[in-house]
Amino acid sequence: MLPSRGILRFFRRIHVSAATSSSTTPSRFPNSRRKKNAVRNKNIEDLVEPKKVKHLAAQAIGMEDWIVGLDKTTIEMALDEFMRRPMVRQLAQENGINDKLFMRAFRSFKEYCTPEDLSSVDSGLLILFSDISKGEKDVEILYSFFLDHAKQVFPHLEAMDDLRIISDLTKPHNWYPEARSLTRKIYFHAGPTNSGKTYHALKRFNEAKSAVFCGPLKLLATEVFHKSNELGVACDLVTGEERRFAKDNHHPAQHLSSTVEMLSTQMRVEVAVIDEIQMLRDEQRGWAWTRALLGAAADEVHLCGEPAAIDIVKKLLEPIGETVEVRYYDRKTPLTIADKAIESYDNIEPGDCIVCFSKKHIFYNSKKLEEHGIKPAVIYGDLPPGTKLAQAAKFNDPNDPCNVLVATDAIGMGLNLNIRRVIFNSCTRQNELLPTYSALQIAGRAGRFGTAYANGVTTTLRSQELATLKTILAQKIEPITNVGIAPTYDQIETFSFHLPQASFVRLLDLFVSVCSVSNHFFICTVDDMRELAVLIDQIPLPLKVRYTFCTSPLNTDDKMPAAAFVKMARRFSTGQALTYEWMMDMIEWPPAPATNLRELVFLEQTYEILDQYMWLSMRFPDMLPDEPAIREASRQLDQMIQEGVDSFMSLIGPGENLKRAEKSSRPSEPPRTEKKSILEKLLKRADLSDLDLEQLREELNKAKK
Ligand SMILES: Nc1ncnc2c1ncn2[C@@H]1O[C@H](COP(=O)(O)OP(=O)(O)OP(=O)(O)O)[C@@H](O)[C@H]1O
Ligand SMILES: [Mg+2]
Structure with a gap:
């Protein structure tokens, strides 16, 4: 969730009005990092902190006479007997005290009942112990005292029923009254990549009187924004950090292109397009597609995506009584897998795109290409949007000498680039084999209809990975069975009323551990949000402000941001x-232009800070009033980064340590661990490619130094 993805990396981006209204919009989310929801696996008993129960100050007069002969040992014996009774355990279970909590509460109870000075213990209890020691009462009589004590030690027990009700996420379709007041017509444009799904949905978007487009990427939302306006359809743009108007802010357009997290479920439109609907399955951002699917307040909802999402979409809409009309499309241009891997950079051709899953490999491949006289365009997630667009435009321009692209899978969704051949640098991402749907998405960038290269080809850089790629691409995409979900701010807030002492971090943990979801859902990962929450846990902020800060798309792995x-x-x-x-004072503006990779990464991180300002400024304009000036600074920085990327070769330089630059980059893209020492690899086999030889040369040179 966070997703990010996800309860919650779950919430990555919050709706514009969320900071000022009591909107039920869930928030957040994520960038592309994939983390498991560690919190989700914890039980509530692992999360709650026991509170110390104090003894009473005053005691009943004449107590000493009633408890003659009672001592610590007698009390301990009675308590141990109490603890062993099955009936006691059963009663405790019925009161929400499972075995683990029971033992923690029991230890506290025992400590409470046996202080140095027995007279500080509750007199009613002492009398009971006295009666038990005389055989006049059974130990089970202690239960009500134990239960009271347990509730003081673990206050959540008192509110457990309420907490369960608040965190019941089993009927998310009921969260969107605006959409439920309509009978929506749902169209599913299904097909492989490059089959015209988005094209057909956008046709309806442009024809309608009012419409919203929900895209997976800022770049795609921006592309739709520009194209619609070029067609004469006035269209505004909303992303997490920015709102652009076709005309001006006094005249919002009837068409809006946005990132999916930014959809307002209160906005009534004729047509809503939800692109890449299969992203419902995403661990971090899935909640945003689920929310858009259930909450888009449109007469017609057009979904575009993999056929693997059809069944689950139908199931999700069943309780609402909405049916789905599926329109199938075939790929418009052929996509073939090459018989051979690239093997040598000498075999790189115009229209090639090397797809890498880490910045280190982006830099490595760019350096190699430039050594072979090829100056590539470069696109990766950390680059500012202006730089990404400029690099894409340069690559797409048939008159520009730059005709090779090196990119991360940031280009994997919906974008139309002039790629003939998609070359996988590796078939693993974060040490895991690429899932078929992901590999198909990426390979699907090759041979886009209407571009210079109609016949797409895909292959790998190294021959030993080609068979793996073939196997991955040959597999069937499994139908999606579960979709991401995230709670709304209101739910978290109500939760907090019952647990006023809990810090926000604890609140999140408790929510994830208690909440219930039905069969077709999973809670998006909360980890990214939690990491932000931990950073500011000690800073006094109102809950809504804290929550909003924590839903920002900031990457906590980078120390400076x-x-x-x-x-x-x-x-x-x-x-x-x-x-x-x-x-400006804080970031020591202006920065110097980058002269090496580390400085480029520094500029990227400075950009991330300015981006964070713009993001917060959209939610708290009074507290962050200088958005225009900051945006101007970010534009300048974007330009500096663009220049840095354009002169990549000089930044990388012969002695540049790629590892060091990688260290400062997001660990969402860790270095490949399968890249063993080339000597080890050679020991295992006899064939040697050019790439292997180059790597060997590098390793030997390094060893020499
Ligand atoms: N009928 C058509 N006439 C003209 N151009 C088309 C037509 N269908 C698709 N295109 C163009 O082909 C390209 C690919 O189409 P589109 O982006 O809709 O594919 P897609 O199925 O959404 O792919 P992906 O799954 O990668 O998002 C786009 O540039 C689009 O404008
Ligand atoms: Mg598309």
Whole structure:
């Protein structure tokens, strides 16, 4: 969730109005990192902290006479007997105290009943112990005292029923009254990549009187925004960080292109397009597609995506009584798998795109290409949008000498680039084999209809991976059975009323551990949101502000942006506005142009901080009032980064340590671990490719130094 993905990496982006209204919009989410929801696997008893129960100050007069002969040992014996009774355990279970909690509560109870000075114990209890020691009462009589004590130790027990009701996420279709007031017509444009799914949905988008497009990427939303306006259909753009108007903010257009997280479920339109609907399955961002599917308040909802999502979409809409009309499309141009891998950079041709899953490999391949006289365009997730667009435009321009692209799978969704051949640098991402749907998405970028190269080809860089790619691509895409879901802010807030002492981090953990979802859903990963929450846990902020801060798409793995995030939260908490001057002072503006990769990464991270400002400014314009000036600074920075990327070769340089640059990059893309020492590999086999030889040369040179 976070997803991010996800309860919650779940929430990556929050709706624009969320900070100012009590909207039921869930929030957040994620960037492309994939993490498991560690919190989800914990039980509530692992999360709650026992509270210390104090003894009463005053005691009943004459107590000493009633408890003559009672001592600590007698009490301990009675308690141990109590603890062993099956009936006691059963009663405890019925009160929500499972075995683990029972033992923790029991230990506390025992400690409470046996202090150094027995007279500080509750007199009613002492009398019971006295009666038990005389055989006048059974130990089970202690249960009500134990239960009271357990509720003081674990206050959540008192509110358990309420907490379960609040965190019941089993009927998410009921969260969207606006959509439920309509009988929506749902169309599913299904087919492989490059089959015209988005094209057909966008046709309806442009024909309609009012419409919203929900895309998976900022780049795609921006493409739709530009294309619609070029067609004469006035269209605004909304992403997490920006709102652009076809005309001006006094005249919002009837058409809106946005990233899926930004959809307002209160906005009534004729047509809603939800692109890449199979993203419902995404561990971090899935919640945003589920929310859009159930919550888009449109007469017609057009879904575009893999046929693997058809059944689950039908199931999700069943309780609402909405039916789905499926329209199938075939791929418009052929896509073939090459017989041979690339093997040598000498075999790189115009229209080639090398797809890598880490920045290190982006840099490595760019360097190699430039050594072979090829100057590639470069696209990866951390680049600012202006740089990405400029690189894509350069690559797409038939008159530009740049005709080779090196990119991460950031290009994997819906984009139309002039690629003839998609070359996989590797078939594994984060040490896991690429899933078939992901490999098909990426390979599907080759041979886009209407581009210079109609016949798409895919292959690998190294021959030993080609068979793996073939196997992956030959597999059937499994139908999607579960979709992501995330709670709304209101649910978290109500939860907090019952647990006023709990910090926000604990609140999140408790929510994830208690909440219930039905069969077709999973809670998106909360980890990214939680990481942000941990950073600012000690800073006093109202819940809604804290929540909003934590739903921002900031990457906490990068130290510099994380530190800036804390400083911004701290300043916010003092009630002082985050001004342009303050921001510039904090980031020591202006930065120097990058002369090496590390400095380029520094610029990217500075950009991330400015981006964070713009994101927060959309939600708290009064506290972050200088968005225009910050945007201008971010534009300048985008330009500097663009120049840096354009002169990649000089940045990488012969002695540049790619590992060091990678270290500062997102660990969402860790280095490949399967890349063993080439010497080890050679020991196992006899064939040697050019790439192997080059790697060997490098390793030997390094060893020499
Ligand atoms: N009928 C058509 N006439 C003209 N151009 C078309 C037609 N259908 C598709 N195209 C163009 O072909 C390209 C691929 O189409 P589109 O982006 O709709 O494919 P898709 O199925 O959505 O692919 P993906 O799964 O990768 O998102 C686009 O540039 C689109 O404009
Ligand atoms: Mg598409």
